[in-house]
Amino acid sequence: MVNTWLENPCWQFFTGGDDLQTELPIDPSSLTRWSMCIGEEGVETLLALTIEAARKAGMISKSRVERVTVDTTVMPKAIAHPIDGRLLERARKHRVKLAEDGGITPRQNDNCEAPRLATQVGRYAHVKQYKRMHKTLRTLRGRVGRVHRDDRAQGACAARHPASGSVFDWNQQPSHHLACASPSLLQDRQ
Numbered sequence: 001m002v003n004t005w006l007e008n009p010c011w012q013f014f015t016g017g018d019d020l021q022t023e024l025p026i027d028p029s030s031l032t033r034w035s036m037c038i039g040e041e042g043v044e045t046l047l048a049l050t051i052e053a054a055r056k057a058g059m060i061s062k063s064r065v066e067r068v069t070v071d072t073t074v075m076p077k078a079i080a081h082p083i084d085g086r087l088l089e090r091a092r093k094h095r096v097k098l099a100e101d102g103g104i105t106p107r108q109n110d111n112c113e114a115p116r117l118a119t120q121v122g123r124y125a126h127v128k129q130y131k132r133m134h135k136t137l138r139t140l141r142g143r144v145g146r147v148h149r150d151d152r153a154q155g156a157c158a159a160r161h162p163a164s165g166s167v168f169d170w171n172q173q174p175s176h177h178l179a180c181a182s183p184s185l186l187q188d189r190q
Helices: 002-007 011-014 028-056 087-100 113-126 132-162 172-178 184-187
Strands: none
Touching: 002 011, 002 028, 087 113, 087 132, 113 132
């Protein structure tokens, strides 16, 4: 806000400046400290007093402040896109946890490499090294796919051998289990 004031002569004029200023009037961090000092209630009180002063001066009417429209498009949102490394890492962690809860021990869970890759994706995106970012994303997708395929294969074996006590249905598709079941189980179903 202070930097905008410095770059905008109109703001300087409307805030009482007679000449064009080329230096900051205050340190930007002191404004932040001041707003933290007065707190949320102080900011609301300041806004209410500003609106009341504008209404008394005849700048706005009372009907103009009865209904307020807020434009939320400028507010930042924490949206994770499907290609996001963090989202892939969460999917891998979730998949490994589900496998362990179901009694399946993955051959490789990539607990060491995958978090590093997820962090690296964000770093490459930050410095606009998009080719490296996409290569790292491909690698991370491969790691997640490998855990997924491994869990599906071991889940099929667990379905084939119900005596092992680890029956966990990953796909929830009966045709998958019929395809990997032994012929004796198929005869029992028919």
